[in-house]
Amino acid sequence: MSVLVTGGAGYIGSHMVLALREQGEEVVVLDNLSTGFRWALPADVPLVTGDLADDALVDKTIKDHGVKSIAHFAAKIVVPESVADPLGYYLGNTVRTRSLLASAVRNGVENFIFSSTAAVYGNPPVMPVPEDVPLQPVSPYGRSKLMSEWMLQDTAFAHGLKYVVLRYFNVAGADPGGRTGQSTPAATHLIKVACQAALGLRPQLEVFGTDYDTPDGSCLRDYIQVSDLAQAHVAALAHLRAGGDNLTLNCGYGRGYSVLEVVEAVKRVSGIDIPVVLSPRRPGDPAAIVAEVARIKATLDWNPQFQNLDMIVSQALAWEKRLANHQAA
Template identity: 55%
Template sequence: MSVLVTGGAGYIGAHMLLALEDAGEPAVALDNLSTGARWLAPESAKFVEGDVGDEAVLARIFAEQGVEEVIHFAGSILVPESIRHPLDYYTNNTANTLRLINACVTAGVKRFIFSSTASVYGTPERTPISEDAPIRSITPYGASMAMSERILEDAAAAHGISFVTLRYFNVAGADPQGRAGEIGKPTHLIKAAAQIAVGVRKEKLQIYGGDYPTPDGSAIRDFVHVSDLAQAHMAALARVRGKGGAITLNCGYGRGYSVYEVVEAFRRVTGTDLPYDVGPRRAGDPPQLIADNAAIRTALDWRPRYDDIDFIVETAIDWERRLAERDAPQRRKSGA
């Protein structure tokens, strides 16, 4: 019996594979390596390079690897990019999820965990946000994930699939043991700030919007450590194996930090100020997103270990230093 992790060579998928490895669970990683890296996925997992929308590849994996559960991370996740390229997002996130679920139905795989997003809520009327808040996506990213949630719900009702959908908030940080972290161009606040803090990037941090209706004018987010998110998926796996059923849950700490508060956390951790510039708001960014996490703590008995913004920042910085050391020989070779 194996667990299939889609997007297993990506940021969150790699941490999921590490959590499965630590628990002694056999796993298969599927990734097309468009944004991930093969070396991120632990060697204990069987690795298949392929697209999550390729039903022939999926059928072969299900048949050859004895897959009985799927944890689905593969997809596109950048809000600004989704506004520029909406059709890519509906293809990568919605159409490919449909194909994956169809492949599960064909193969008789009846346990599914879907990694969704708080972006499905759009700009919420109340904060913290509970799971019964209206789904009012304001970006193609959020809309594509909301559509995928509905597809899963309908397929589950028709075909007896047990599932957990986790709507996670702002994922950040890196494996405390330094085994995995976020790679590629910085697209999120904490990674961008960590690269500046370790000197990988020489420019100032760009803060998008200083005039939000928040206490200090900057946007507020609920930052959840990536290893805690992986453990939430482990708890979801236990649920679908046990009592089963269908449930959708927020995954966040239930507290928010503003951009300026994150900058201050970097100052505390590094002992130096982080230079920044403040520019206009980005389209699709709500003033604040904070989870009501009462349901997940009850339904999954989830007890996060790393609910500390300074620790999140510290692990992000440590990972960037490790990446810099890893990349140093190549930079020297190229004369950079």
């Protein structure tokens, strides 16, 4: 019995692969390598290179590896890009998820862990935001993920598929052992970009919007360390295998930091006064979003280990140094 990890050669997916392997799980990865890397995976983890829309390939992968559970990470994730290319996001995130769900049903997959996002909330009416507030995404990215949630819920009702949806907030940091991290060259994650600026890999850091209704005018976000996030997925899978109910859960720490606070943390940890350019707001960015985490704490056996911003920044900085050496080799 194997777990199929889609997008498993990417940032979050590769951490999930490591977490599953540490639990003794058999794992197979399906990735088109558009933003992932074979070297991010253990050498003995099988990688199927291809597209989720290739029904024959997905069916064969599930059958050949005896897949009974899927952790679905493969997606397009850049909010401003989704505003400029909405059809690309509905194709990449919604249509391809529909194809994957159809393959799961055809081949008797039992459990499905879906990588969703806090972007489904838009500008929530309360903070921290609980899972049951009205869902009003403000970007095609958020809408594409919400559509996928709906498809998963309907598929589960019709076909008995068991699922957990994890709506996670701003993912950051890297594997504490230095085995993998955020490696996409054009990534837009704030902490990664700030660390690159600290190392001179970018000329400056651009802060988008300083006139939001937040304490310092910059966007407020809940930053969750990537290995903690992977462990939440492992806990979700254990919950389903034990006969647990279908769930939709926020995955964050319940603590927000502003963009400018993050910048100060990177300066503090790196010891470098990185150049910062203040720019206008980007379309699709909510002012503030922080997770209400009571539900995940009550339902999953999940104990995050890295709830410290400076620790997360230190991990990200160490990974950027390691990545730069890897690329130079």
